[in-house]
Amino acid sequence: MNRLKVNQSNESPIILQFQNLQPNTQYFYIFEFYDIENITPEYLKTVYNKEKDYEFTTEFEQPMFSFKTFGLIGQPYTFNFSASGCARTASISTIFLDIYQNTYPQFFFMLGDLHYRDINTDSVDEFDFAYKQVFGSTTQRYLYQQVPIEYQFDDHDFGKNDADGNSPTRNTANLLYWKYVPHGNLHNYRPLFQDEELPQFPQEVKNIEEINEENIGSYRYQIIGRTIIITVDLRTFQNLEVLGDQFGNFSNARSILGKQQREWLITILDKVAITDWIQAVIFISSVNFHGETWDMFPHEQLLIADKLQNIQEVLEKQVLIVSSDSHMTAMKNGYNSYIQHLGLKYKYGLQETMCGSLDKSGSCKTQPLTFGPWLGKNHYTNIEIQDSQLRTCIIIRAFEKSSQLFFYNTCDDRLKSLEGKVKCPFDVLMRVVYVIASLLVSFGFLIIIYLIVKKCHKNSMRYSLVMREK
Known part of the structure; x- marks a missing residue:
């Protein structure tokens, strides 16, 4: 097991760079805390979400994490x-x-x-x-x-x-x-x-x-x-x-x-x-x-x-x-x-x-x-x-x-x-609304045309009667 010591004096993220890793290989790692005040089991639970299905398998009672490297380019x-x-x-x-x-x-x-x-x-x-x-x-x-x-x-x-x-x-x-x-x-x-x-x-x-x-x-x-x-x-x-x-x-x-x-x-x-x-x-x-x-x-x-x-x-x-x-x-x-x-x-x-x-x-x-x-x-x-x-x-x-x-x-x-x-559902709905509106408008125009024709026809009949009386 290799150990890497990290000193952190501010809140910036810690950057770790690993070299000479093998391709297509599973690696495991854990964190160990030393010389840090107020590190309690309850605190570690909040850090690691211990209740979220982690397996604690090490003697340090710390969760084990892993990552897998990719295959060869x-x-x-x-x-x-x-x-x-x-x-x-x-x-x-x-x-x-x-x-x-x-x-x-x-x-x-x-x-x-x-x-x-x-x-x-x-x-x-x-x-x-x-x-x-x-x-x-x-x-x-x-x-x-x-x-x-x-x-x-x-x-x-x-x-x-x-x-x-x-x-x-x-x-x-x-x-x-x-x-x-x-x-x-x-x-x-x-x-x-x-x-x-x-x-x-x-x-x-x-x-x-x-x-x-x-x-x-x-x-x-x-x-x-x-x-x-x-x-x-x-x-x-x-x-x-x-x-x-x-x-x-x-x-x-x-x-x-x-x-x-x-x-x-x-x-x-x-x-x-x-x-x-x-x-x-x-x-x-x-x-x-x-x-x-x-x-x-x-x-x-x-x-x-x-x-x-x-x-x-x-x-x-x-x-x-x-x-x-x-x-x-x-x-x-x-x-x-x-x-x-x-x-x-x-x-x-x-x-x-x-x-x-x-x-x-x-x-x-x-x-x-x-x-x-x-x-x-x-x-x-x-x-x-x-x-x-x-x-x-x-x-x-x-x-x-x-x-x-x-x-x-x-x-x-x-x-x-x-x-x-x-x-899209909204587009389909709008298309349906558009079709219905178009039909209503068309129907409205037809009604208007019908009324105009009817009125014209009625006036024409009246004109014919007047002409006959004369």
């Missing part, structure tokens, strides 16, 4: 992760327990809106307190102690509702993300070929004064086996860049990605296209790729769709878009996946699963859908990449608490060929 490797988004501030919902106990993921991906503080100032203390509220929740802490966490902020945990790059919280949100959130190399251009030289990547900063346009932003990618997970930052750079003539004569169109992130993303997608051993692409978008936010930035939306479609249709790799923000659980199989621009509809056939919400009220923001939508809270999705020498498939299972909502397999041509005309 470039080799077939099957793994799964769960994903969702949109949690009330300091939520103590039991959905966080359900995620772990029902799916046992290798990691959990928080897709945005970790909290709803809607901070609108550059206060480090407010963001600091927001993170402490999240990790102070007994149920959330339970999940994050069991499995690694991946996280990408969206609007409510970046700033106020619909916050973009002009938000006064821009620098502070990124600074506190670096402080509290475990993550890999941000902006990484880590090569996809072993014989390439590893270029420099921006070093993280610890003071807000050190933030600049070279190091800001949380976009990154990670390779697990033969799967690449690409995560974009849709808040830090949104609405800052005017595209000008880069996408034709649209000088007033703005960017959601920003120049630096867009160039990075194009580079990564182009490398994926020429790297034979990459068999699956998971594209993480904190908002629906076929939804209202991306629709405001069609130039970059179409650019990404072109790249992903080439990878999926021409190169025959598996591609899945994973998103949240819409407060609904649903699936688009690509049959009716369109992008609209300048009155034209472009069909790309991209598959997208919409995850959530954890414990926020439901809504519906994209359509038509193949499965769903299931509105409301207590929703999450488990994504399994089944990778073997024969083929690679992505399995999607969506849940409400412990009940499965739908199942989808990207290798099942029957599921991919479903027409998928399911509409």
Whole structure:
């Protein structure tokens, strides 16, 4: 057993870096407390949530935790992760327990809106307190102690509702993300070929004064086996860049990605296209790729769709878009996946699963859908990449608490060929109301025309009688 001594004199998170770990291996660890006052069994219960199914198996009467390393890069490797988004501030919902106990993921991906503080100032203390509220929740802490966490902020945990790059919280949100959130190399251009030289990547900063346009932003990618997970930052750079003539004569169109992130993303997608051993692409978008936010930035939306479609249709790799923000659980199989621009509809056939919400009220923001939508809270999705020498498939299972909502397999041509005309319930209701109103209006016009004709006919009869009398 190896021991690592840590001295902590302030409230900053403790960062431990382990080296020389073996791939695809389960590791176990415990915490020992020394020279700390007021450490009692009751206190340890609050720290570890001892009553939440932990097994105390060591002589120190401390809970044992574990994590599992991933398989070798470039080799077939099957793994799964769960994903969702949109949690009330300091939520103590039991959905966080359900995620772990029902799916046992290798990691959990928080897709945005970790909290709803809607901070609108550059206060480090407010963001600091927001993170402490999240990790102070007994149920959330339970999940994050069991499995690694991946996280990408969206609007409510970046700033106020619909916050973009002009938000006064821009620098502070990124600074506190670096402080509290475990993550890999941000902006990484880590090569996809072993014989390439590893270029420099921006070093993280610890003071807000050190933030600049070279190091800001949380976009990154990670390779697990033969799967690449690409995560974009849709808040830090949104609405800052005017595209000008880069996408034709649209000088007033703005960017959601920003120049630096867009160039990075194009580079990564182009490398994926020429790297034979990459068999699956998971594209993480904190908002629906076929939804209202991306629709405001069609130039970059179409650019990404072109790249992903080439990878999926021409190169025959598996591609899945994973998103949240819409407060609904649903699936688009690509049959009716369109992008609209300048009155034209472009069909790309991209598959997208919409995850959530954890414990926020439901809504519906994209359509038509193949499965769903299931509105409301207590929703999450488990994504399994089944990778073997024969083929690679992505399995999607969506849940409400412990009940499965739908199942989808990207290798099942029957599921991919479903027409998928399911509409949002509100849209269906409004369409029914519209049809009824149209019928009533039409019927009303018919009645008016009938009355006018009747009156005209009656006047005509009177005129005929008068003429006869004369």
